[in-house]
Amino acid sequence: MQTATHQCVKNCPICDNLGSPLRRKLKIYVRAFDGIVASEFSVCAACDFAFMVNPFDDETMADYYRKNDQIRRDEMSAEEELHTSNQVRFLSENMGDRNIETMLEVGADNGAFLKIAQKKLGIRCYFDELNEVACSILSANGFLDANKMDAKDRRFDVIVVRHVLEHIVFPAHYLEELKKRMSPGGLVFVEVPDCTSIDMNETDTFCLEHVNYFSLASMCRLMNRAGYSIVAYESSRTEGYGTTSNRVLRILMEANPHSKNTCDQGSDAWDNLLNKALKYYDAIDSLFLKNKGKRTAFYGAGTHTLMFLANTSVGLPPVIYDKDPKKIGTELHGSKIVDAETITDSDADILIVMVTSYKKEVRAFLEQKGISKEKTYFLTQMA
Ligand SMILES: [Zn+2]
Structure with a gap:
């Protein structure tokens, strides 16, 4: 009678990380090999996945399934x-x-x-x-x-x-x-x-x-x-x-032809994702530096303006337009928050829209106020 031979799978078959072994072995007497087979398992916590560490090798596996043929029913x-x-x-x-x-x-x-x-x-x-x-x-x-x-x-x-x-x-x-x-x-x-x-x-x-x-x-x-x-x-x-x-x-x-064919995306990919969150503010800084002496303004005193404030090396523009009555009339680090309803085309040479939702509505509002498109920049188009 043939004896069972095994292969060794120490690392997670999905991500190649070393698994942690489970405590007990699963033992069964296998008639085909007239012997006890003791299966061992490991868990990959990263993949939430358990796998057999000592599966049969290909030849034994084929032999096992051939000899363990189940009864097949048509109905x-x-x-x-x-x-x-x-x-x-x-x-x-x-x-x-x-x-x-x-x-x-x-x-x-x-x-x-x-x-x-x-x-x-x-x-x-x-x-x-x-x-x-x-x-x-x-x-x-x-x-x-x-x-x-x-x-x-x-x-x-x-x-x-x-x-x-x-x-x-x-x-x-x-x-x-x-x-x-x-x-x-x-x-x-x-x-x-x-x-x-x-x-x-x-x-x-x-x-x-x-x-x-x-x-x-x-x-x-x-x-x-x-x-x-x-x-x-x-x-x-x-x-x-x-x-x-x-x-x-x-x-x-x-x-998926775009899949990178790897589980580990690498720290570069994560760095790029973080960079994606910050690149707009870098782009505004460069625009301001390139246009030194010109009058600049923001539309919107929300999250993106606060993030710009925390990331900029140039500083906020002197005027920020907003529609929120709670913000109008207050100051943000020396910049005045002004009622957006009062905006006119002659107020600034460069206007950056710092809101990313309601873009269509904002565009229509600025158009209605007569703000020229050439001086208007939308944040998401900055980088
Ligand atoms: Zn894994």
């Missing part, structure tokens, strides 16, 4: 029909106005999903299934074997991976590879056991077959890593459903 139970109908409903509600003509299910099993999807969506359904018994059931039901297609046709508008990702040791790589089978603008529909709220007693616990334990947060990190963005998600459970009566997480995702 659906009422619970399976309800659960599967909900999956199809989720997909059809969220695929928008995309032109969906073909669907591939990976591991299509007895075809429960494809049957309902084909009936409801009226699309061509393909399967990619390793089990020979399942393949003959699927073919008998009129579904097409994706592995018997011409290579040039092997792209699909929707790829369905229900209860697959929790079995895959490196799910990011798996999702990346899936893109090669997707039509441009195509979708991937994923369902996995939902570990988002594990204290609710509605969550599948650890088992030998599951190497990954996803929460919504870890799914989002995984999508980011694999170059996808989320289209829709839902958490759902079906009492009495054979695969699991606990919560499942459904995700509809699309390939």
Whole structure:
């Protein structure tokens, strides 16, 4: 009899950080190998994700699934029909106005999903299934074997991976590879056991077959890593459903060509985001420096003016127009706050609008007051 061999996954398969090990091992006697398998798990706190540290290697995994063949039934139970109908409903509600003509299910099993999807969506359904018994059931039901297609046709508008990702040791790589089978603008529909709220007693616990334990947060990190963005998600459970009566997480995702393909955005990206908040005030400073001697004024004594005051090396303009009766007539660090109703075109050479909401209304107001457009600058157009 063959013995089981394992691989070692010390770092989080989503973000590559070192995980922290869980205290106990999950032991089970495996008949196929006539031995006890002791699975160990780690948690990545950053990803809110648990993963198996010592999954079977590829050869043992294939051997295990071959020898643990489940009995397959052609007919659906009422619970399976309800659960599967909900999956199809989720997909059809969220695929928008995309032109969906073909669907591939990976591991299509007895075809429960494809049957309902084909009936409801009226699309061509393909399967990619390793089990020979399942393949003959699927073919008998009129579904097409994706592995018997011409290579040039092997792209699909929707790829369905229900209860697959929790079995895959490196799910990011798996999702990346899936893109090669997707039509441009195509979708991937994923369902996995939902570990988002594990204290609710509605969550599948650890088992030998599951190497990954996803929460919504870890799914989002995984999508980011694999170059996808989320289209829709839902958490759902079906009492009495054979695969699991606990919560499942459904995700509809699309390939995102702009994804940086990494979980860690790097501190430069965060620096740039902060810089984005401050660059307008830098731009006003440069404008004022370039126009030394000209008369300047602000419209709006709100947050942006206060932030400018805190960041400027040049200083506030002498006059700030505002409509707030509580502010009119007061001073802000030596600048006068003046009723905006009294503004005239000859008051200033440069007027900067320091409000970012109601832009259309402000523009109309200034136009009505006869302020020339050439001297008016809007904050968000400054940088
Ligand atoms: Zn991680």
